[in-house]
Amino acid sequence: MSIIQDMAEEIFIQESDFPPTLLLGMEGCFGLLFGLPFYFTFASHFGESPQETWVQITSSTFNICYMIALTCLFTITGIFNIAATNVTSSMTRNVWKNFRTVLVWGLGLIIYYVTGNVELGEEWRIPNSFFVLFGFLVMLCGAYLYYRNDDDLPDWFVKVKVYFGCGRIRGYFIS
Numbered sequence: 378m379s380i381i382q383d384m385a386e387e388i389f390i391q392e393s394d395f396p397p398t399l400l401l402g403m404e405g406c407f408g409l410l411f412g413l414p415f416y417f418t419f420a421s422h423f424g425e426s427p428q429e430t431w432v433q434i435t436s437s438t439f440n441i442c443y444m445i446a447l448t449c450l451f452t453i454t455g456i457f458n459i460a461a462t463n464v465t466s467s468m469t470r471n472v473w474k475n476f477r478t479v480l481v482w483g484l485g486l487i488i489y490y491v492t493g494n495v496e497l498g499e500e501w502r503i504p505n506s507f508f509v510l511f512g513f514l515v516m517l518c519g520a521y522l523y524y525r526n527d528d529d530l531p532d533w534f535v536k537v538k539v540y541f542g543c544g545r546i547r548g549y550f551i552s
Contacts, residue, residue: 383467390463397459405455472520479513 382404389395420427434440461470482499489498 380467380471383462383471386459386462387467390459391466397463398456401455401459405452472516475516476520479517482509482513 386400389400390397417427420430434444458470458474461473485499486501487498489495489500492498
C-alpha cells in the first residue's frame with residue numbers, strides 16, 4: 378500500500394508540478410478526517426476506550442510533550458521524504474527508507490553491547506544476524522550498481538540493466 382501511495386505522490390509532484398508540501402498537508406488532512414471516525418467507531422471493539430486514552434494522554438506533561446514531539450518528528454520526516462521524491466523518484470525514496478533499517482539495527486547492536494543491559498538493544502545471534510547482514514549487503518550492492526554510472530560497468534551488466542528497463546545506452550534513458 379505504501380508503494381502505491383509513493384507512486385501516486387511521484388506522479389502528482391513530477392508530472393503535474395504539484396507543490397510537495399501541499400501534497401503532504403493534504404495527505405495528513407485526509408488521514409485525520411478518515412482515521413478519527415474509524416478510531417472512534419472500532420476502538421471499543423478491540424478493547425480500547427477513547428475516553429481512557431484521552432485521560433491517559435492528558436494526565437502528564439511528559440505525555441503531552443511526547444505526543445507533540447512525535448507529531449513534529451513525523452512531519453519533518455514526511456517533508457524530507459516528499460522532498461526526496463520531488464528530487465529523485467519514489468523508488469529511490471523507498472531504497473533509502475530501507476537503509477534506515479540498517480541504521481536502527483546497527484544502533485540496536487551498539488546499545489546492547491555498550492550498556493550491557495539485556496532489555497535494551499539487540500544481541501548478535503548466530504546464524505540469524507549473519508542472514509540480516511547478508512540481506513543488507515545485497516541491498517547495498519544492488520543500490521550501488523543501480524546508481525553507478527553505466528560507463529564504469531561491464532558491458533554484460535549494462536545489457537542486463539537495459540533488458541530490465543532500468544539502464545541507459547550512451548546517455549539515453551530506457552524506461
